[in-house]
Amino acid sequence: MRIAVFGTGGVGGYFGGRLAQAGEDVVFVARGDHLRAMLTNGLRVDSIKGDFVVQPVSATDDPTQVGLVDVILVGVKAWQVPEAAQAMRPMVGPKTFVVPLQNGVEAPYQLAALLGHEHVLGGLCGLITFIVEPGHICHAGADPFIRFGELDNRPSERVERLREAFGRAVGLTVEIPPDIQVAMWQKFMFVTAWSGLGAVTRGPIGVFRSQPGTRQMLEKTMCEIYDVAQARNIALPKDIIGKMMEFLDSLPPEGTASMQRDIMNGRPSELEVQNGAVVRLGQEVGVETPVNFFIYHSLLPMEMRARGQLQFGE
Numbered sequence: 001m002r003i004a005v006f007g008t009g010g011v012g013g014y015f016g017g018r019l020a021q022a023g024e025d026v027v028f029v030a031r032g033d034h035l036r037a038m039l040t041n042g043l044r045v046d047s048i049k050g051d052f053v054v055q056p057v058s059a060t061d062d063p064t065q066v067g068l069v070d071v072i073l074v075g076v077k078a079w080q081v082p083e084a085a086q087a088m089r090p091m092v093g094p095k096t097f098v099v100p101l102q103n104g105v106e107a108p109y110q111l112a113a114l115l116g117h118e119h120v121l122g123g124l125c126g127l128i129t130f131i132v133e134p135g136h137i138c139h140a141g142a143d144p145f146i147r148f149g150e151l152d153n154r155p156s157e158r159v160e161r162l163r164e165a166f167g168r169a170v171g172l173t174v175e176i177p178p179d180i181q182v183a184m185w186q187k188f189m190f191v192t193a194w195s196g197l198g199a200v201t202r203g204p205i206g207v208f209r210s211q212p213g214t215r216q217m218l219e220k221t222m223c224e225i226y227d228v229a230q231a232r233n234i235a236l237p238k239d240i241i242g243k244m245m246e247f248l249d250s251l252p253p254e255g256t257a258s259m260q261r262d263i264m265n266g267r268p269s270e271l272e273v274q275n276g277a278v279v280r281l282g283q284e285v286g287v288e289t290p291v292n293f294f295i296y297h298s299l300l301p302m303e304m305r306a307r308g309q310l311q312f313g314e
Contacts, residue, residue, distance in 0.1 A: 001070040001165050004029060006088050008038070008059070010129030010258075011101055012075025013137040015146060017045045018169040020054045027066050028059040029088075035061050037135025046132070047139035049171035068093035071162055074111070078102040078273040085114040092119060097158055099123040099148050103195075103259070104273035105181075105188045105281075108151060121159065122180035123148035124187045128255055141252045144172040149180035185229045185236055190244045191257060192274040193221040196295040198260035199271075206253020217291055219245060224289040225278055231285035263302055271296065271303045 001024060005016035008030040020026040020043075030038060042055025060066060069091050076084045081102060092098070092115055099121045100107035112120040128141035146166060150156050159176055166174035177183035194205060197218050201208045208214035222241050229236045237243075262269035278292040304310035 001025065001161060002068075003027070003165070004063075004066055004069040004072045004088075004091050005075055006063070006072055006084055006091075007075035007077075007080070008034065008043075009075055009077075009131055010137055010139075011125060011127070012073060013043060013131070014045060014047070014127060014129050014139055014144065015073060015101070015125065015166075015172065016075070017043050017052065017054050017137070018171055019165060020057075021052050022165075022169040024165055024168070026058065027069070028057060029061065029063055029066070030059055031061040033134040034131065035059055037133075041135055044136045045139065046137070047171060048141065049139065049144065063087050064090045066091050069096060071158075072096065072098045074098060074100045074102065074107070076102070077268075078104045078107055078270045079268065081107045081110045082114065085111050089115070095158075097121055099162070101125045101146070102273070103188070103191050103270055104277055105184050106273060106277060108184075112151075117151075120151065121148050122151050122184055124184050126187065128252070130258070130261070139171075141255055145175065146172060147175045147177050147180070147183050149176050149183075151180065153179055153181075179235065181234055182236060185225070185234045186240060186244070188274075188277075189222050189225045189229075189236075189240065190248060191259075192225060192278060192292075193218050193244075194248060195257040195259035195270070196221060196275045196292065196299075198257050199263045199269075199299050200295055202260075202264055204253060205248065205251055205255045205257075209248055218248070220291045221275075221278075221295070224282070224287070224292050228278060228282045228285065228287050228289065231287050232281065263299060263306070266302075266306050268306045269303060271299050275299070 003026045005012040006029045008028045038057045042053045044053050125146040127144040129139045132138045197208045259270045275292045275296040282289040
């Protein structure tokens, strides 16, 4: 398969790098200093699952130079998906399919609106990773997984081909969930709660999961997401809150979420597609989400400042 990775940050760099390490034909779409460092020195990945370097790297900042590909892994931030969908059009042929790996549950439908429903799968992934410096990615925690499937959950040859490609890569687990919608909402539940509480408290997960008040907020945030999912006919298991709390308790105590890090560092974040989406999607089906409402509107001024929409001091 010819695979394009659109957005070579921590997620795209890790999963694309593992595919390239396994011998797959991978081209990375990146930009700026990160692209230049990759082209000069290769893509370096330090990982708890084993360090590696991809060199030479096939990479560009111009999707029109890539040509048609079999699959596109979308690794940009969730709020960048509509712009990315427009930019990746030159790589999309009649049989190309696109796999979004963003946090949140709206990316597949944003991509489908611009590229066509037939070109889009549902997808999600998990790991703690970040860019150390241009050309250098660190996978610092959590066992990496990637999950994807047709949006209507039907078996398909293209999903199986991609599963086989990832199956040849080391350092990750690949799965085709029985219900991709449920899988996406399960991740949406824990990452939104983790990100929101982390950004509000400005502390690592080990701190706010151990304090009674913020631990209760963590659970209530997920309960609200469960209620929204139920109202939208997403069949989340009844015991999901307990399982998600067990998972969050298993994470390294120093762990922080990417949205949290972006907000704390004054960068644009995924607030709108995480806690903001819970509020918005809940309003659409008449479900109140007071804890997510509090988190979203508490963080919104900082988000607006990061985007140049509001000015105030530190």
